[in-house]
Amino acid sequence: MKYLFRSLLLLWLLAAIPAVAQPGAGGRQGRMSQLENAKIAYITEKISLTQDQAQRFWPVYNEFTAKRRDLNRRMRETRTNDPDALSEAQVKESLTQALALRQQEVNLEKEYFDKFQKVLNIRQVGKLYQAERQFTKEVIRRVADHRGGPPTTPGTSD
Structure with a gap:
Protein backbone atom coordinates (compact mmCIF):
# COMPACT_ATOMS: atom_id res chain seq x y z
CA MET A 1 0.00 0.00 0.00
CA THR A 50 13.56 5.44 4.64
CA GLN A 51 11.79 8.09 6.69
CA ASP A 52 14.83 8.41 8.98
CA GLN A 53 17.20 8.73 6.01
CA ALA A 54 14.93 11.30 4.36
CA GLN A 55 14.97 13.51 7.47
CA ARG A 56 18.77 13.49 7.49
CA PHE A 57 19.34 13.45 3.72
CA TRP A 58 17.21 16.32 2.41
CA PRO A 59 18.86 19.12 4.44
CA VAL A 60 22.30 17.94 3.23
CA TYR A 61 21.10 17.56 -0.37
CA ASN A 62 19.39 20.97 -0.34
CA GLU A 63 22.58 22.59 0.95
CA PHE A 64 24.53 20.84 -1.82
CA THR A 65 22.14 21.90 -4.57
CA ALA A 66 22.11 25.52 -3.36
CA LYS A 67 25.92 25.63 -3.47
CA ARG A 68 25.99 23.91 -6.86
CA ARG A 69 23.35 26.31 -8.22
CA ASP A 70 25.43 29.27 -7.03
CA LEU A 71 28.55 27.89 -8.74
CA ASN A 72 26.60 27.33 -11.97
CA ARG A 73 25.28 30.90 -11.82
CA ARG A 74 28.82 32.20 -11.36
CA MET A 75 30.04 30.04 -14.27
CA ARG A 76 27.33 31.47 -16.55
CA GLU A 77 28.40 34.98 -15.57
CA THR A 78 31.99 34.31 -16.67
CA ARG A 79 30.95 33.19 -20.15
CA THR A 80 31.13 35.61 -23.01
CA ASN A 81 29.35 35.24 -26.32
CA ASP A 82 31.96 37.19 -28.24
CA PRO A 83 35.61 36.57 -27.29
CA ASP A 84 36.62 38.88 -30.17
CA ALA A 85 35.12 41.79 -28.23
CA LEU A 86 37.60 41.22 -25.38
CA SER A 87 41.31 41.75 -25.08
CA GLU A 88 43.51 38.67 -24.89
CA ALA A 89 44.09 39.36 -21.20
CA GLN A 90 40.31 39.50 -20.61
CA VAL A 91 39.75 36.23 -22.49
CA LYS A 92 42.51 34.58 -20.46
CA GLU A 93 41.05 35.92 -17.19
CA SER A 94 37.57 34.70 -18.13
CA LEU A 95 38.84 31.22 -18.99
CA THR A 96 40.96 31.08 -15.83
CA GLN A 97 37.92 32.03 -13.72
CA ALA A 98 35.81 29.37 -15.47
CA LEU A 99 38.43 26.69 -14.76
CA ALA A 100 38.67 27.75 -11.12
CA LEU A 101 34.89 27.52 -10.78
CA ARG A 102 34.84 24.08 -12.40
CA GLN A 103 37.49 22.98 -9.90
CA GLN A 104 35.33 24.34 -7.08
CA GLU A 105 32.44 22.30 -8.48
CA VAL A 106 34.57 19.12 -8.43
CA ASN A 107 35.64 19.89 -4.85
CA LEU A 108 32.00 20.43 -3.87
CA GLU A 109 31.04 17.09 -5.44
CA LYS A 110 33.80 15.32 -3.47
CA GLU A 111 32.79 17.01 -0.21
CA TYR A 112 29.15 16.05 -0.56
CA PHE A 113 29.97 12.55 -1.79
CA ASP A 114 31.47 12.02 1.66
CA LYS A 115 28.51 13.71 3.41
CA PHE A 116 25.96 11.63 1.47
CA GLN A 117 27.75 8.43 2.56
CA LYS A 118 27.15 9.39 6.19
CA VAL A 119 23.39 9.25 5.55
CA LEU A 120 23.02 6.76 2.68
Whole structure:
Protein backbone atom coordinates (compact mmCIF):
# COMPACT_ATOMS: atom_id res chain seq x y z
CA MET A 1 0.00 0.00 0.00
CA LYS A 2 2.83 2.38 0.90
CA TYR A 3 4.56 1.58 -2.42
CA LEU A 4 1.31 2.21 -4.33
CA PHE A 5 0.86 5.59 -2.63
CA ARG A 6 4.44 6.63 -3.37
CA SER A 7 4.10 5.51 -7.00
CA LEU A 8 0.84 7.44 -7.45
CA LEU A 9 2.39 10.52 -5.86
CA LEU A 10 5.39 10.24 -8.16
CA LEU A 11 3.18 9.88 -11.25
CA TRP A 12 1.05 12.85 -10.17
CA LEU A 13 4.09 15.04 -9.63
CA LEU A 14 5.71 14.00 -12.92
CA ALA A 15 2.44 14.80 -14.70
CA ALA A 16 2.81 18.35 -13.38
CA ILE A 17 6.17 18.83 -15.12
CA PRO A 18 4.67 20.12 -18.40
CA ALA A 19 3.28 23.06 -16.42
CA VAL A 20 6.88 24.24 -16.09
CA ALA A 21 6.91 24.86 -19.84
CA GLN A 22 3.69 26.86 -19.82
CA PRO A 23 4.16 30.63 -19.63
CA GLY A 24 2.16 32.23 -16.86
CA ALA A 25 0.98 28.94 -15.35
CA GLY A 26 1.14 29.77 -11.66
CA GLY A 27 4.15 32.06 -12.00
CA ARG A 28 7.78 31.12 -12.14
CA GLN A 29 8.03 30.42 -8.41
CA GLY A 30 4.99 28.14 -8.50
CA ARG A 31 6.37 26.19 -11.44
CA MET A 32 9.79 25.86 -9.82
CA SER A 33 8.17 24.71 -6.58
CA GLN A 34 6.23 22.04 -8.51
CA LEU A 35 9.42 20.93 -10.19
CA GLU A 36 11.30 20.72 -6.88
CA ASN A 37 8.47 18.69 -5.33
CA ALA A 38 8.53 16.33 -8.31
CA LYS A 39 12.30 15.97 -7.97
CA ILE A 40 12.01 15.19 -4.25
CA ALA A 41 9.41 12.51 -4.90
CA TYR A 42 11.41 11.09 -7.81
CA ILE A 43 14.70 10.87 -5.90
CA THR A 44 13.01 9.55 -2.75
CA GLU A 45 11.44 6.77 -4.78
CA LYS A 46 14.53 5.93 -6.87
CA ILE A 47 16.95 5.67 -3.97
CA SER A 48 14.41 4.06 -1.59
CA LEU A 49 14.87 6.50 1.27
CA THR A 50 13.56 5.44 4.64
CA GLN A 51 11.79 8.09 6.69
CA ASP A 52 14.83 8.41 8.98
CA GLN A 53 17.20 8.73 6.01
CA ALA A 54 14.93 11.30 4.36
CA GLN A 55 14.97 13.51 7.47
CA ARG A 56 18.77 13.49 7.49
CA PHE A 57 19.34 13.45 3.72
CA TRP A 58 17.21 16.32 2.41
CA PRO A 59 18.86 19.12 4.44
CA VAL A 60 22.30 17.94 3.23
CA TYR A 61 21.10 17.56 -0.37
CA ASN A 62 19.39 20.97 -0.34
CA GLU A 63 22.58 22.59 0.95
CA PHE A 64 24.53 20.84 -1.82
CA THR A 65 22.14 21.90 -4.57
CA ALA A 66 22.11 25.52 -3.36
CA LYS A 67 25.92 25.63 -3.47
CA ARG A 68 25.99 23.91 -6.86
CA ARG A 69 23.35 26.31 -8.22
CA ASP A 70 25.43 29.27 -7.03
CA LEU A 71 28.55 27.89 -8.74
CA ASN A 72 26.60 27.33 -11.97
CA ARG A 73 25.28 30.90 -11.82
CA ARG A 74 28.82 32.20 -11.36
CA MET A 75 30.04 30.04 -14.27
CA ARG A 76 27.33 31.47 -16.55
CA GLU A 77 28.40 34.98 -15.57
CA THR A 78 31.99 34.31 -16.67
CA ARG A 79 30.95 33.19 -20.15
CA THR A 80 31.13 35.61 -23.01
CA ASN A 81 29.35 35.24 -26.32
CA ASP A 82 31.96 37.19 -28.24
CA PRO A 83 35.61 36.57 -27.29
CA ASP A 84 36.62 38.88 -30.17
CA ALA A 85 35.12 41.79 -28.23
CA LEU A 86 37.60 41.22 -25.38
CA SER A 87 41.31 41.75 -25.08
CA GLU A 88 43.51 38.67 -24.89
CA ALA A 89 44.09 39.36 -21.20
CA GLN A 90 40.31 39.50 -20.61
CA VAL A 91 39.75 36.23 -22.49
CA LYS A 92 42.51 34.58 -20.46
CA GLU A 93 41.05 35.92 -17.19
CA SER A 94 37.57 34.70 -18.13
CA LEU A 95 38.84 31.22 -18.99
CA THR A 96 40.96 31.08 -15.83
CA GLN A 97 37.92 32.03 -13.72
CA ALA A 98 35.81 29.37 -15.47
CA LEU A 99 38.43 26.69 -14.76
CA ALA A 100 38.67 27.75 -11.12
CA LEU A 101 34.89 27.52 -10.78
CA ARG A 102 34.84 24.08 -12.40
CA GLN A 103 37.49 22.98 -9.90
CA GLN A 104 35.33 24.34 -7.08
CA GLU A 105 32.44 22.30 -8.48
CA VAL A 106 34.57 19.12 -8.43
CA ASN A 107 35.64 19.89 -4.85
CA LEU A 108 32.00 20.43 -3.87
CA GLU A 109 31.04 17.09 -5.44
CA LYS A 110 33.80 15.32 -3.47
CA GLU A 111 32.79 17.01 -0.21
CA TYR A 112 29.15 16.05 -0.56
CA PHE A 113 29.97 12.55 -1.79
CA ASP A 114 31.47 12.02 1.66
CA LYS A 115 28.51 13.71 3.41
CA PHE A 116 25.96 11.63 1.47
CA GLN A 117 27.75 8.43 2.56
CA LYS A 118 27.15 9.39 6.19
CA VAL A 119 23.39 9.25 5.55
CA LEU A 120 23.02 6.76 2.68
CA ASN A 121 24.66 3.48 1.81
CA ILE A 122 27.01 3.54 -1.19
CA ARG A 123 24.45 1.89 -3.49
CA GLN A 124 21.97 4.65 -2.65
CA VAL A 125 24.61 7.30 -3.37
CA GLY A 126 25.17 5.74 -6.79
CA LYS A 127 21.43 5.66 -7.40
CA LEU A 128 21.20 9.31 -6.33
CA TYR A 129 23.54 10.47 -9.08
CA GLN A 130 21.73 8.29 -11.59
CA ALA A 131 18.31 9.57 -10.44
CA GLU A 132 19.45 13.19 -10.81
CA ARG A 133 20.51 12.56 -14.41
CA GLN A 134 17.34 10.62 -15.22
CA PHE A 135 15.11 13.30 -13.70
CA THR A 136 16.86 16.06 -15.65
CA LYS A 137 16.55 14.08 -18.88
CA GLU A 138 12.85 13.46 -18.23
CA VAL A 139 12.16 17.13 -17.53
CA ILE A 140 14.00 18.19 -20.70
CA ARG A 141 12.15 15.58 -22.73
CA ARG A 142 8.75 16.64 -21.39
CA VAL A 143 9.41 20.34 -21.87
CA ALA A 144 10.64 19.72 -25.43
CA ASP A 145 7.61 17.52 -26.17
CA HIS A 146 5.28 20.16 -24.77
CA ARG A 147 6.88 22.93 -26.79
CA GLY A 148 6.94 20.82 -29.91
CA GLY A 149 10.71 20.56 -29.82
CA PRO A 150 12.82 18.00 -31.60
CA PRO A 151 11.92 14.41 -30.75
CA THR A 152 14.18 12.62 -28.35
CA THR A 153 16.02 9.52 -29.41
CA PRO A 154 14.41 6.51 -27.73
CA GLY A 155 16.69 4.02 -26.06
CA THR A 156 19.54 6.41 -25.29
CA SER A 157 21.16 5.88 -21.95
CA ASP A 158 23.41 7.79 -19.55
